[in-house]
Amino acid sequence: VPFDWEQKFASRVDRMTGSAIRDLLRLAERPDVISFAGGLPAVDVLPAEEVERASQRILRNLGSWALQYGATEGYLPLREWIAGTMSQEGIPITVDNVLITTGSQQALDLLGKIFVGPGDWIAVESPTYPAALQAWSAYEGEFLPIPSDERGMILDQLEEQLAAGPKFLYCLPNFQNPRGVTLVAERRENLVAVATRAGVPIVEDDPYRDLRFEGDHLPRLLAIDAQRRGVGENSYRGGVIYVSSFSKILSPGIRVGWLIAAPEVIRRLVLAKQSTDLHTSTFNQMLAYDLARTGYLVRHIPTIVHAYRERRDVMLAALREHFPPNVRWTHPQGGMFIWVTLPEDYDAQVLLGEAIARKVAFVPGASFHVDGRGANTLRLNFTNATPERIREGIARLGCVLREQLRPRRTSRVA
Amino acid sequence: VPFDWEQKFASRVDRMTGSAIRDLLRLAERPDVISFAGGLPAVDVLPAEEVERASQRILRNLGSWALQYGATEGYLPLREWIAGTMSQEGIPITVDNVLITTGSQQALDLLGKIFVGPGDWIAVESPTYPAALQAWSAYEGEFLPIPSDERGMILDQLEEQLAAGPKFLYCLPNFQNPRGVTLVAERRENLVAVATRAGVPIVEDDPYRDLRFEGDHLPRLLAIDAQRRGVGENSYRGGVIYVSSFSKILSPGIRVGWLIAAPEVIRRLVLAKQSTDLHTSTFNQMLAYDLARTGYLVRHIPTIVHAYRERRDVMLAALREHFPPNVRWTHPQGGMFIWVTLPEDYDAQVLLGEAIARKVAFVPGASFHVDGRGANTLRLNFTNATPERIREGIARLGCVLREQLRPRRTSRVA
Numbered sequence: 157v158p159f160d161w162e163q164k165f166a167s168r169v170d171r172m173t174g175s176a177i178r179d180l181l182r183l184a185e186r187p188d189v190i191s192f193a194g195g196l197p198a199v200d201v202l203p204a205e206e207v208e209r210a211s212q213r214i215l216r217n218l219g220s221w222a223l224q225y226g227a228t229e230g231y232l233p234l235r236e237w238i239a240g241t242m243s244q245e246g247i248p249i250t251v252d253n254v255l256i257t258t259g260s261q262q263a264l265d266l267l268g269k270i271f272v273g274p275g276d277w278i279a280v281e282s283p284t285y286p287a288a289l290q291a292w293s294a295y296e297g298e299f300l301p302i303p304s305d306e307r308g309m310i311l312d313q314l315e316e317q318l319a320a321g322p323k324f325l326y327c328l329p330n331f332q333n334p335r336g337v338t339l340v341a342e343r344r345e346n347l348v349a350v351a352t353r354a355g356v357p358i359v360e361d362d363p364y365r366d367l368r369f370e371g372d373h374l375p376r377l378l379a380i381d382a383q384r385r386g387v388g389e390n391s392y393r394g395g396v397i398y399v400s401s402f403s404k405i406l407s408p409g410i411r412v413g414w415l416i417a418a419p420e421v422i423r424r425l426v427l428a429k430q431s432t433d434l435h436t437s438t439f440n441q442m443l444a445y446d447l448a449r450t451g452y453l454v455r456h457i458p459t460i461v462h463a464y465r466e467r468r469d470v471m472l473a474a475l476r477e478h479f480p481p482n483v484r485w486t487h488p489q490g491g492m493f494i495w496v497t498l499p500e501d502y503d504a505q506v507l508l509g510e511a512i513a514r515k516v517a518f519v520p521g522a523s524f525h526v527d528g529r530g531a532n533t534l535r536l537n538f539t540n541a542t543p544e545r546i547r548e549g550i551a552r553l554g555c556v557l558r559e560q561l562r563p564r565r566t567s568r569v570a
Numbered sequence: 571v572p573f574d575w576e577q578k579f580a581s582r583v584d585r586m587t588g589s590a591i592r593d594l595l596r597l598a599e600r601p602d603v604i605s606f607a608g609g610l611p612a613v614d615v616l617p618a619e620e621v622e623r624a625s626q627r628i629l630r631n632l633g634s635w636a637l638q639y640g641a642t643e644g645y646l647p648l649r650e651w652i653a654g655t656m657s658q659e660g661i662p663i664t665v666d667n668v669l670i671t672t673g674s675q676q677a678l679d680l681l682g683k684i685f686v687g688p689g690d691w692i693a694v695e696s697p698t699y700p701a702a703l704q705a706w707s708a709y710e711g712e713f714l715p716i717p718s719d720e721r722g723m724i725l726d727q728l729e730e731q732l733a734a735g736p737k738f739l740y741c742l743p744n745f746q747n748p749r750g751v752t753l754v755a756e757r758r759e760n761l762v763a764v765a766t767r768a769g770v771p772i773v774e775d776d777p778y779r780d781l782r783f784e785g786d787h788l789p790r791l792l793a794i795d796a797q798r799r800g801v802g803e804n805s806y807r808g809g810v811i812y813v814s815s816f817s818k819i820l821s822p823g824i825r826v827g828w829l830i831a832a833p834e835v836i837r838r839l840v841l842a843k844q845s846t847d848l849h850t851s852t853f854n855q856m857l858a859y860d861l862a863r864t865g866y867l868v869r870h871i872p873t874i875v876h877a878y879r880e881r882r883d884v885m886l887a888a889l890r891e892h893f894p895p896n897v898r899w900t901h902p903q904g905g906m907f908i909w910v911t912l913p914e915d916y917d918a919q920v921l922l923g924e925a926i927a928r929k930v931a932f933v934p935g936a937s938f939h940v941d942g943r944g945a946n947t948l949r950l951n952f953t954n955a956t957p958e959r960i961r962e963g964i965a966r967l968g969c970v971l972r973e974q975l976r977p978r979r980t981s982r983v984a
Contacts (some may be wrong), residue, residue, distance in 0.1 A: 158807035166687040172841040202634035211625040220616035223821035258847045273580040290845035393572035407637035409852035427586040431704035438823035
């Protein structure tokens with residue numbers, strides 16, 4: 157007799173729905189399918205040999221301490237290194253501002269845990285990263301979509317929108333997931349000014365910053381906020397929470413990310429993290445620190461940038477060659493994604509079924525929206541497939557688009 | 571001008587209080603203090619050399635895949651190995667019953683996330699593991715204490731107690747943290763029978779099972795439940811959720827644990843884990859699998875057991891030699907902890923202050939209780955300090971006890 161579990165779950169479980177396209181995308185994992193669906197790095201830029209050498213150095217020099225429990229705040233030398241790096245922009249970051257997280261996804265979850273209760277509003281760029289929405293839905297938050305264009309979040313109505321009193325505003329300023337667009341410099345200043353006036357914190361999620369293929373780095377919202385507030389000797393105490401990770405510049409499989417915030421926020425996050433996973437893997441933190449400290453990371457990032465720039469260029473060229481003229485797409489200056497807009501009334505989810513039959517996959521854009529929009533949009537990842545497979549995959553998708561594009565709609569999926 | 575964060579936090583943050591003894595215990599981290607406070611393994615049983623060899627094997631054979639994103643459910647070969655090992659007791663465990671977690675602490679957090687809402691009851695053995703209480707307090711659960719004695723949880727009133735309809739009952743059957751006692755066989759049968767009748771799931775937290783110094787293994791509650799329900803060909807679908815980890819038998823610093831439950835519970839936990847940390851470190855799961863698969867773990871466990879048995883014996887002998895006759899303590903058959911009971915009206919927290927002045931530390935017992943009891947109790951860890959330091963530390967503590975023990979009470983700390 158099986159146990160009857162269904163009546164036992166907490167009400168928040170109703171919010172934890174898997175995506176309806178998940179089963180479809182599972183088909184995309186077959187090796188004969190060319191997938192532009194995931195957000196995976198190229199496996200060839202993941203430095204197995206260098207990690208092997210670092211593992212050896214750590215286990216010989218630090219021995220069993222690499223395998224022992226560690227502090228919830230994180231491995232102190234890594235926190236110091238991050239504080240040092242982040243201070244280079246003139247932001248007064250000390251170790252008291254730094255929390256190491258189990259990937260940046262954990263940072264998003266912990267922010268939900270300390271800030272979001274049933275019915276709380278969170279302002280999000282729309283479209284945005286779905287796993288952030290999932291993380292905060294689990295705490296029964298509600299989303300306030302802020303539209304965006306080719307220059308990032310549109311701020312014209314922001315002051316009125318923030319009057320709803322959201323717990324925070326969530327923003328990916330560089331090569332945003334899913335659209336690949338970057339928030340331009342003047343909007344960055346403006347965004348910080350408006351949010352400060354409204355007393356709304358900003359969560360700046362910045363995993364792709366170092367994956368810039370062209371153009372100059374733009375100031376972090378964190379740096380703009382620190383400057384506006386005036387810099388003293390002490391730890392940063394402003395209204396921006398900055399989230400980043402080693403996933404895109406070193407390895408996602410080691411699950412090491414970090415978060416910068418005012419010390420009073422860090423203290424709450426430490427309490428929340430303690431009961432969540434005690435601490436992030438000691439060994440993996442030491443790996444990240446070793447490869448940062450020895451300068452490997454600084455040498456490795458250009459290799460990744462070079463590989464990804466080529467793949468972006470190959471995909472953009474293939475899109476121009478194979479896609480019908482009534483389809484538009486973004487031109488990202490970095491990151492991992494291109495965003496495609498089909499003519500109005502065309503449905504990317506119907507298209508996905510046809511595409512998978514032709515052994516090519518992507519993510520329909522509706523999944524990135526909180527307001528039912530985006531049925532005619534889709535996201536393409538250009539970092540995971542090789543240039544050859546990108547050419548072939550976009551050619552296949554171009555065929556599907558030309559043959560199969562026809563106006564029909566299905567119901568929206570979350 | 572610092573940002574004003576205090577008004578921004580969610581109500582559940584009020585429940586995430588650090589322990590009042592935390593600052594005191596921070597002093598115990600100084601190398602001149604002999605600490606029996608933590609729950610840390612001996613650093614000398616953490617196998618740095620073997621992990622180095624495993625790292626090399628993995629990074630040479632599997633290369634960059636060890637550094638890539640992985641499935642939320644966990645690394646399939648590791649899940650298969652766990653399913654195989656857990657099935658040896660005749661429980662029908664398949665991969666659909668297995669979730670890999672970022673240490674067993676994450677299992678406790680995810681259980682809170684899918685089961686516990688504001689005002690929900692959770693029945694817990696009292697005293698119990700405080701980080702489980704922290705994990706579920708964060709979801710605003712309330713605790714129903716079930717008393718325990720030298721033979722584990724006392725079941726006489728359990729039927730009436732479970733009438734309150736708790737979401738689940740939490741139990742550490744082997745060498746329980748903090749008391750070191752083991753739930754005897756007849757009570758195991760009885761516990762499963764009563765919980766089944768009441769329709770209350772059991773969370774069986776079993777990190778210490780393999781650290782048995784003497785006597786035979788007792789059946790898991792999971793096995794008893796599976797047998798009662800009748801075993802078919804399919805995956806286990808009963809009312810026990812089993813939690814364990816590689817922390818105590820391999821390394822806590824790699825943060826790899828696992829959970830066994832009915833597939834419909836695993837499905838909910840996977841959705842919850844997805845937004846919590848995406849997945850557990852691929853590399854670390856491969857490390858655990860490599861060391862399990864190659865048979866190293868089976869050879870290594872007796873080394874740990876041998877070292878810990880000696881330390882337990884040294885501590886028990888030192889307790890007999892140095893502690894006053896009106897103090898009692900448990901005789902654990904395994905695990906990491908001895909539980910000390912002082913005469914009524916003596917306060918272990920006052921004693922801790924005196925002990926730290928004499929450079930020896932422990933955890934006062936009130937922290938493990940949910941009902942304000944236990945002021946005259948304390949927990950001693952015997953695995954982390956060397957035998958020499960155990961002798962010296964218990965001698966110091968014996969001096970403090972004889973000199974400083976005097977009836978006074980301070981207010982209870984959580």
